[in-house]
Each structure stands twice: as C-alpha cells, then as structure tokens.
Amino acid sequence: MRPLPPPERLAWWRLRFEHTQAIRAALREETTPKGERWSPAYVNQHLVALRCVLRFSRRHQLMTADDFEAAADVAPVRGHREQTGRAVGEDEIDKILRACLTDDDNPARGIRDAALIALMHATGIRREEAVQALRAHYDAALRTLRIVGKGNKERTVYVHRRAAEWINAWLALLPAKPGPLFRPVHWSGNVQARALKPSSVNYIITVRCAEARVAVFTPHDLRRTFISGYLAVGGDIVLAQRQAGHASVATTAGYDRRSDAVLQETVELLYLPTPADVHALAA
Structure with missing residues (x-):
C-alpha cells in the first residue's frame, strides 16, 4: 500500500x-x-x-x-465525555499565595506570581489575556482591567478587592513607564520591560504548586474555579459569561465544576410542604 x-x-x-x-x-x-x-x-x-x-x-x-x-454533508458525531479539569480549592489558593509571599530568594518575583495567580483566580481571564494586559488599562480606583480576548474582542473585567491588593503590591515594584502589566523578573530582582510569555504562566503555577505541596493545576483550571465559585455564590450565568469573555452561555456552563453536593444542598432550599406541614395547616 x-x-x-x-x-x-x-x-x-x-x-x-x-x-x-x-x-x-x-x-x-x-x-x-x-x-x-x-x-x-x-x-x-x-x-x-x-x-x-x-x-x-x-x-x-x-x-x-x-x-x-x-x-460537506457530514453529520457531527454525538456523544458525551466527563468534564476535564478541576476547580482549585480555597486551601490550595491559600498555600500557593503563601508560597509566593515567602519567596526569600526573589521577593519581587514572588509578589508578581501572587498577583498573577490572584488576578486569574478572581477574574477568570485566560493566560494569554493576562500576559497581554497593559498597566495603563488597569484602573486601581475602579478595580477594572481592560483586556483584549479571543477574536480581538475587547472587554472590561472587574477585579475582586482582595485581588486588587496583590496587584497593587506588584504595581509598586514596576517602573513608572507604561508597558505590560506582568513582566519577567531577573534573578537579581530587576523587573524587565517585556511581557511574560503564555507558557511562563504554566511554569509559574507548576513551580508554586510544588512549593506549596498541592496538586498541580492548569491556568485554565483557575478559569473554571472562578466560574464555579461565581455561580456557587448566586452569580448570574450571563454576567459570568461576560466576565469570562465566552461567546455563549452554553460554553460558560461547561466550565462549572461545582460538586453534586452543592446541587443537593441547593435542591434542599426549594419549598415543598411535608405531610406534617399540610396537617398543621389543615388543623
């Protein structure tokens, strides 16, 4: 053949x-x-x-x-697979940020890594969006960041006030000149002028996970974590879609990694009288 x-x-x-x-x-x-x-x-x-x-x-x-x-008349293949990825636990985030903050070898790099992880965790932005973000597009007063996402679409994301504290700590180390928000840090502690590469985000998370002794996760897992957490506290899925920059609500729903226990707890909140309640009302 x-x-x-x-x-x-x-x-x-x-x-x-x-x-x-x-x-x-x-x-x-x-x-x-x-x-x-x-x-x-x-x-x-x-x-x-x-x-x-x-x-x-x-x-x-x-x-x-x-x-x-x-x-071209080819029908799509039907089927379903279990969702990949995971949500990052609160205790894991605590340990990772602690590992960043206690980086005695390069404190500036530790602050940068903490600010990067905190921003991605609190906004659900993609790694490419994070490294392409500009300092001039971050409004510290309003806690907003203007970014350009997939399809060259610009949007504004809103930053959690606690994540803003990490970002402000990193901004205090940056030169006054405009440029990328997240930059490489030399082993000497000097902040460079160029932007981080997307692959650097994966490396940063992998290293910090090892230092914190938590299971490794991906930058996209932080995106899943944001959407899952936002929906868990009662956030509207349409607003989650806007923050994440998805083209459709269906895509946003696919990022939900809440457990079945959350579903069960929510179901229990629905109103339905018991037999005893009905008897009491009839009495």
Whole structure:
C-alpha cells in the first residue's frame, strides 16, 4: 500500500460524499496514545476542519456547488465525555499565595506570581489575556482591567478587592513607564520591560504548586474555579459569561465544576410542604 502524501499535497477537491463519510467513520475509530477512543468533540474538530477545506476548494472553483454540498454533508458525531479539569480549592489558593509571599530568594518575583495567580483566580481571564494586559488599562480606583480576548474582542473585567491588593503590591515594584502589566523578573530582582510569555504562566503555577505541596493545576483550571465559585455564590450565568469573555452561555456552563453536593444542598432550599406541614395547616 502506497503511503499517503502530506495533507498539503492531497487533492481535497476530489472528495465526494462517500469519501467524507469514510473519513468520518475512520475518525470515530481513532485512539489516543493511551488506547482510548477520540472524544466526540475532538472528532468534530477534525470534521469542521474538513468542511473548511472543502469550502475553500469551492470558493476557488475547484469543486462544483453540488459536489461541495454533498461532500460537506457530514453529520457531527454525538456523544458525551466527563468534564476535564478541576476547580482549585480555597486551601490550595491559600498555600500557593503563601508560597509566593515567602519567596526569600526573589521577593519581587514572588509578589508578581501572587498577583498573577490572584488576578486569574478572581477574574477568570485566560493566560494569554493576562500576559497581554497593559498597566495603563488597569484602573486601581475602579478595580477594572481592560483586556483584549479571543477574536480581538475587547472587554472590561472587574477585579475582586482582595485581588486588587496583590496587584497593587506588584504595581509598586514596576517602573513608572507604561508597558505590560506582568513582566519577567531577573534573578537579581530587576523587573524587565517585556511581557511574560503564555507558557511562563504554566511554569509559574507548576513551580508554586510544588512549593506549596498541592496538586498541580492548569491556568485554565483557575478559569473554571472562578466560574464555579461565581455561580456557587448566586452569580448570574450571563454576567459570568461576560466576565469570562465566552461567546455563549452554553460554553460558560461547561466550565462549572461545582460538586453534586452543592446541587443537593441547593435542591434542599426549594419549598415543598411535608405531610406534617399540610396537617398543621389543615388543623
């Protein structure tokens, strides 16, 4: 059997209905390195990419409209997988911030890490949004931060007053000149002018988790933690969507990591009279 050419050399415009259906069937049989079937969401990502390639071929007149419509008529794969990620516990946040604050080797770096983690925990912003944030866009008086998120969409997030104290402590160490909000700190303690890289956020969290002796979590878990916590205290999901910068409420709901115990406690708050209550009312 001849090996397939690389994707950029395939004649995608020659695909027809039977070919794309075979591709869909093959994707459903793909497995991860651990031997598990690809999740429905991951298969559907590939199907979306396939439709995009077909659409590109149609726009460049490499396919007829009928051939494109038939080939692109690929139904998404249905199914469900348990949610990934987790919410970070309050005790874990306490330990991590304590580890940052007791960094005797580089106190400035410790304050920066604490401010970064506190901001992400209290606002639910993405790691890319955090490292791209500008000092000039943070209003300490109003405790707001203007950021640019996915799709080049600008929004304003509101910072918890306690998180603002960590940010203000970090701002006190920054030069007066404008620039990125979060910057690398040299081993000597000098704050550099450039912005942190997104990968640096992962490294910071991993190191601080090890120092605090808590289970490692990802920057996106802080995002899940914010949404779960906001909803747990009675926050409106539409407002959580606005703060998180999601395109739809359904996406925001997918970040909820509250346990079933919270659901049970909430159900218990609903009103329903017992038999004894009904008898008492009738008496």
